[in-house]
Amino acid sequence: MLRNSKESFGLISILFHWIIGLIFIGQIALGYLMVRVSDFTLQFNLYQWHKSFGFLVLGLSTLRLLWKSANLRPRDPATLSPLERVAAHGAHVILYLSLFVVPLTGWAIASSSPLRIPTFMFDLVVIPSLPIAISDSAEAFWSASHAWLAYLSAAVAMLHILAALHHHFWKRDTILLRMLAPRAVRNGGRHAT
Template structure:
């Protein structure tokens, strides 16, 4: 999962593509999620909800793909000068991101699979006429628990995003460390 560029061991192009595509989808998902949640019931809300589900399933599939990619292509080592505490926090951050990027869509899928539409259909509609299967056999009594788990993971996502983006900005602009160069397009800029 590594490539050396200008003396910086960075993630390879596959890992970079997974990172930025998933990041863009997460930003879009946050916007769609907040927008449709406040809409009155009707066709427009249904269309936005279908977008929410479509983005969620795309994030799920890409995150599983990214995890497989990471297992097959280990990430680059952090620079030797990285403080031990930051190494530990980086590992925890990455683990939590995988838990959330896979767990959040899964809890949404479980929530959908235990709702009323799952009693009359085997699939839930997505955009473009696509459909996604419900998970069979889940207890309907767990519907509220799946919803609450989904909501908790949404808020944990916000906290993790703030931590992740904040750390990236700190490394890039305050520390001017080589860590930021591991995930292009960022990197250490020379002073003028």
Template structure:
């Protein structure tokens, strides 16, 4: 079973699979949480949601760094033979942009809280104080990073939707193992046939 932890040239291992789904769920959850918290009329509830959003943002950043390290230390399974040349070129670019988005969005949030004139400490899950980045505090910088963080999040969620649609296309239309092998290493060698 330990051999199933790592990737091979034909399948993803359990570590990559768990990181993929955990990061994906947190990333989508962060988008929903961020969208919700700025629309709260209760300041107390909004504050609590913002602190939760920051906590999951730092967790997400840490998990993405672990995932990138794992990705660099493991082979990436090859695409099935039936995948066309255009998609073979596009897939790595989209995956690269997803990694960039998963880093840039939480980092921009960290910058935002660091330059905020409110100077509210970040205490992930009430465990420790996360230091602010050494940046100048100003209302102008805060407004810039509010705008940047928001639109980076929208761009990132658009990439995630594209990624999900591509996975569904592989599974339901092309009927290959691209999505199935990200569910379990045991599905990697099974070629799906049209019904």
């Protein structure tokens, strides 16, 4: 089942979710590590990898949004309270925005830096700079924005993960199951014990 059904997500949506999610979490770790490395050559390479994966997240997120707009959204399980529905919707909006805003602010850092270091995406293509002001203050602004947005996104992603685990192990509903396997969820919104 490639497409979403009324009860669960299809394989394409599931792959987008997990691949982008894992890369995004890896980007948080890589971003934290790369600014703490003292070896210049290693740091340069880590920055290039970080920028490359950032552009990959941006591209995959664009494809994911297009796929999402062309597919059904599975129904929420009946076990979801009105407050949980609002919280889930808010978290999803923040996470979707993060998939675009965080990479774009990273691109703005590279574009505004007076060092003018080109971005070599996976050593295959040079990414052009954005048409923005180049200065130390602009680079500092975009760096701070990128870092704060990344940490905020990581916190919301952690809450998202904890909520999914809470639903699976505590409420025993199908929230997590429908993002693990491309099949219709059975048992009236509750998974078997």
